[in-house]
Amino acid sequence: xxxxxxxxxxxxxxxxxxxxxxxxxxxxxxxxxxxxxxxxxxxxxxxxxxxxxxxxxxxxxxxxxxxxxxxxxxxxxxxxxxxxxxxxxxxxxxxxxxxxxxxxxxxxxxxxx
Amino acid sequence: xxxxxxxxxxxxxxxxxxxxxxxxxxxxxxxxxxxxxxxxxxxxxxxxxxxxxxxxxxxxxxxxxxxxxxxxxxxxxxxxxxxxxxxxxxxxxxxxxxxxxxxxxxxxxxxxx
Numbered sequence: 001x002x003x004x005x006x007x008x009x010x011x012x013x014x015x016x017x018x019x020x021x022x023x024x025x026x027x028x029x030x031x032x033x034x035x036x037x038x039x040x041x042x043x044x045x046x047x048x049x050x051x052x053x054x055x056x057x058x059x060x061x062x063x064x065x066x067x068x069x070x071x072x073x074x075x076x077x078x079x080x081x082x083x084x085x086x087x088x089x090x091x092x093x094x095x096x097x098x099x100x101x102x103x104x105x106x107x108x109x110x111x112x113x
Numbered sequence: 114x115x116x117x118x119x120x121x122x123x124x125x126x127x128x129x130x131x132x133x134x135x136x137x138x139x140x141x142x143x144x145x146x147x148x149x150x151x152x153x154x155x156x157x158x159x160x161x162x163x164x165x166x167x168x169x170x171x172x173x174x175x176x177x178x179x180x181x182x183x184x185x186x187x188x189x190x191x192x193x194x195x196x197x198x199x200x201x202x203x204x205x206x207x208x209x210x211x212x213x214x215x216x217x218x219x220x221x222x223x224x225x226x
Contacts, residue, residue, distance in 0.1 A: 006155070009153065033212040035212075035215075043150075043201065043203075043219070043220045044217070044219070045203070045205075045215075045217040047215070050212075091155060091156060095207075095212040095215075099144055099161065099163045099169075100158065100161060100169075100171070101144075101146055101158070101161070101205065101207070101212075101215065102158060102172075103148070103155050103156035103157075103158075104155055105153065105154060105155035106155045106156075
């Protein structure tokens with residue numbers, strides 16, 4: 001069975017600094033997708049970044065980038081030049097061939113002015 | 114522009130009542146999911162469906178059932194609501210081709226008293 005683990009319940013970063021959120025996963029599949037979602041207090045789920053496992057190149061979206069280590073089953077999110085609007089809950093998620101979409105427990109990110 | 118609609122945003126039910134949470138999507142997606150979100154536990158998969166009348170248990174199916182009679186509608190049923198089912202319930206849908214886009218509903222806040 002697939003599992004997704006986020007070991008940091010809470011993180012804090014100073015505005016304009018860089019922060020890295022950790023995510024590890026477990027699967028026996030070779031072809032799958034990984035996601036980072038942002039959930040502000042409104043509870044809306046906002047896609048931050050998406051990585052296809054067969055692509056070795058790390059995905060980037062503006063200030064957001066990932067460090068995808070397939071052999072280590074690690075998928076961390078780096079947020080550069082942090083902004084106050086980045087404060088939210090961040091979820092790592094796994095989608096594979098079994099049609100299941102599995103989420104981690106989340107990391108609550110605070111951004112200090 | 115709403116694509117995934119959860120009909121009930123806030124519900125208060127009594128212990129032992131039968132509760133229906135409805136989710137409708139207008140994108141002809143095959144895959145639909147029901148999650149519950151609790152502090153510190155993230156999003157936990159209750160059930161998912163990959164086609165009409167097809168369903169599979171997620172990680173926490175106990176106390177829940179689902180129905181998918183039409184492709185666009187996926188219902189979560191609490192046969193006999195209990196106080197430990199007080200939670201926020203989130204529906205999602207996606208096409209199975211490459212997990213290209215996942216759409217989420219706005220969530221249903223259920224309180225069982």
